[in-house]
Structures are given as structure tokens and as C-alpha cells.
Amino acid sequence: MKEKIIFANDNFIKKSKASIPFDDGSFQKGNSIFESIRFYKNNVVQIDNHLKRLFKGLTYFKFQIRYSRKELKQIINQLIIKNNLKSGIVNLIISDAFDVSNPLASKTRIYISLREVRKLKKEPVKIIFLDESDYPVIRFKNSIKINNYAGNIRAMRHAASQKCFDAVFFNDKKILTESTMRNIFFIKQKKIITPPLSLGILNGTTRQTIKEIAQFHGYEYKERFIKLDEIIEMDEAFLTSCAHGVVACFWKGWNNSNVITPKIKNFLNKALLGD
Missing domain, CATH: 3.20.10.10 (D-amino Acid Aminotransferase, subunit A, domain 2)
Incomplete structure (x- = not known):
């Protein structure tokens, strides 16, 4: 099975090569926000609504990222193509490092990965x-x-x-x-x-x-x-x-x-x- 590609540290890399810095805000203090977004047959479902909520969170927490909504969409679409998946979930995490001695300092990182959706065996x-x-x-x-x-x-x-x-x-x-x-x-x-x-x-x-x-x-x-x-x-x-x-x-x-x-x-x- 071909190894999955993720987006981390501003690059597309193999999942096995990915790492999270020790000072990462999500790892250290849970200082991060995320979105889980469905994609299906080349359609990233309700992407605008998800990004609207994401950027609302960025504003609230005063996280600074250098990517626009349009650029994030492009990265997500590229990631889907690189992984050759027809359907699944996009996991988008934005974390911000936190230094208790300098609480106003900010260092934001973006992680984007994909996962497949397991079908339910039965309902209800x-x-x-x-x-x-x-x-x-x-x-x-x-x-x-x-x-x-x-x-x-x-x-x-x-x-x-x-x-x-x-x-x-x-x-x-x-x-x-x-x-x-x-x-x-x-x-x-x-x-x-x-x-x-x-x-x-x-x-x-x-x-x-x-x-x-x-x-x-x-x-x-x-x-x-x-x-x-x-x-x-x-x-x-x-x-x-x-x-x-x-x-x-x-x-x-x-x-x-x-x-x-x-x-x-x-x-x-x-x-x-x-x-």
C-alpha cells in the first residue's frame, strides 16, 4: 500500500517523515483548533462553511497564518490528488506555540491529513x-x-x-x-x-x-x-x-x-x- 502524504511545516511529506516540534501548542497545551471536512468524488463538502468557522476561530484566538482561504482550498485539493483518494475526511489542524514567559509570542503551524471513512455495519x-x-x-x-x-x-x-x-x-x-x-x-x-x-x-x-x-x-x-x-x-x-x-x-x-x-x-x- 502506498504511504500516505500529509501537509506539515508548509510542505507535502510522507506520513512516516512527519514530526511535531516539542514546543507545538497543540502538543504542549492543546492550544489549537481544527476542522474535519468530508470529501467525495472530487467535491470537498461544504468547504466554505468549514473555513468560515475555522477563520472565526483564528480571529478569536488571535492565531496568525499566512494562508488565505483560497490557498487552503488549493492545498487540500492537492493533498487529495497526491493520495489518490475518492472519498474520506480532511483533518485540518492549526496550532500555536505557547511560551508562558512570553504569552504574546505566536508561532502557528498547520497540519493537514486525510483519512478514509469506515462504513457503518448496520443502522440504527x-x-x-x-x-x-x-x-x-x-x-x-x-x-x-x-x-x-x-x-x-x-x-x-x-x-x-x-x-x-x-x-x-x-x-x-x-x-x-x-x-x-x-x-x-x-x-x-x-x-x-x-x-x-x-x-x-x-x-x-x-x-x-x-x-x-x-x-x-x-x-x-x-x-x-x-x-x-x-x-x-x-x-x-x-x-x-x-x-x-x-x-x-x-x-x-x-x-x-x-x-x-x-x-x-x-x-x-x-x-x-x-x-
Whole structure:
């Protein structure tokens, strides 16, 4: 198998030759932001939305990079061609070194790599619900993807140990927020419901598209607080992410009727992937 090529230190290099400097901000302090972007049949899906969020993060953290959005697009497209991949995920990380003795100093680095998307063996997938106070997860008013997922990963591993695909968090008021790396949606009486951004959840790019699709196809769409004790009354539930799009889910003691979810999944695939 041909060795993968990544982009690091302003160069395209073999993955085995890549290295991270000891003073790298992401390595030392988690001082970095990232985007995960789907590509499919020469189309980098929703690239403009992803880069808009990325540059919002750069502004917030005052990271300085020498590449424009157009140049980042070119680098990503070149990387896909060099790796000869038809579909997968672009992982784009921007880190900034941090010196406690000189906190205003800045040294930003960019890392871009690709990975393939593993197809799910079956759907719906099983999920569990976890109290987020037991995990160091970040709740933040600005939709920025920060490279600090230790709590999310621990929760996902716990879910996997219970033979579940993912875990959905609830807060100290027993209100649902999001899953470890995905947004959560419910359907009740043909109404699509999802937690609001005011809870500090990520405004995922797929989440945004679901809202547009739902309204375009005549489904009522509502963002509101969802209590843990009311999920038993829901008709359907699904997770969303750029990697898998819409994924129907269920949990112990509740089965998904899965009537509208496949339609939403189909609408999304046509809108983003052309399938």
C-alpha cells in the first residue's frame, strides 16, 4: 500500500517523515483548533462553511497564518490528488506555540491529513446517555472546534465498552446537549427537534444543513431544551456529523420507528454528495 502524504511545516511529506516540534501548542497545551471536512468524488463538502468557522476561530484566538482561504482550498485539493483518494475526511489542524514567559509570542503551524471513512455495519446504532459533569467536556458559546477532546474520547470509550456506537450527554439540569462528536436530533409527531446552541454545543455544518432541508421539505423544525425524561416519548432519533451524515439511533428500552429519518438522510445525501 502506498504511504500516505500529509501537509506539515508548509510542505507535502510522507506520513512516516512527519514530526511535531516539542514546543507545538497543540502538543504542549492543546492550544489549537481544527476542522474535519468530508470529501467525495472530487467535491470537498461544504468547504466554505468549514473555513468560515475555522477563520472565526483564528480571529478569536488571535492565531496568525499566512494562508488565505483560497490557498487552503488549493492545498487540500492537492493533498487529495497526491493520495489518490475518492472519498474520506480532511483533518485540518492549526496550532500555536505557547511560551508562558512570553504569552504574546505566536508561532502557528498547520497540519493537514486525510483519512478514509469506515462504513457503518448496520443502522440504527445504539447509544447511551451520560452525565457530562463526569467528563471534562467544553461548553462554549462560540462554535469553534478546539483540540481538547479528552473528555469526549473517554465518554466514547465508555460507550464502546457498553457495545454502543456513541454517548449523548446531559447537563446538571438533565437537559440533553450533544453526543461526544456529533449533534443529536429527535422526531416527535413529524416535528424535528434538536438542542439549542445556547447550551454551548457545536453548531455542526451538517446540523445547519438539516435545518435547511427540514424547512425546505415542509417539516416543522424546533430548537429547544430536551429533558432526559422525555426522550421515551420521541418517535425517532438520529445523530449527524460530516463523516456519516445522518445516522439513525436507538437506546435500551426504546426503539426507533425510523420512518422520517431515512428520508432526511436521503435528502442530505442528495444535497451534499449528489447521491
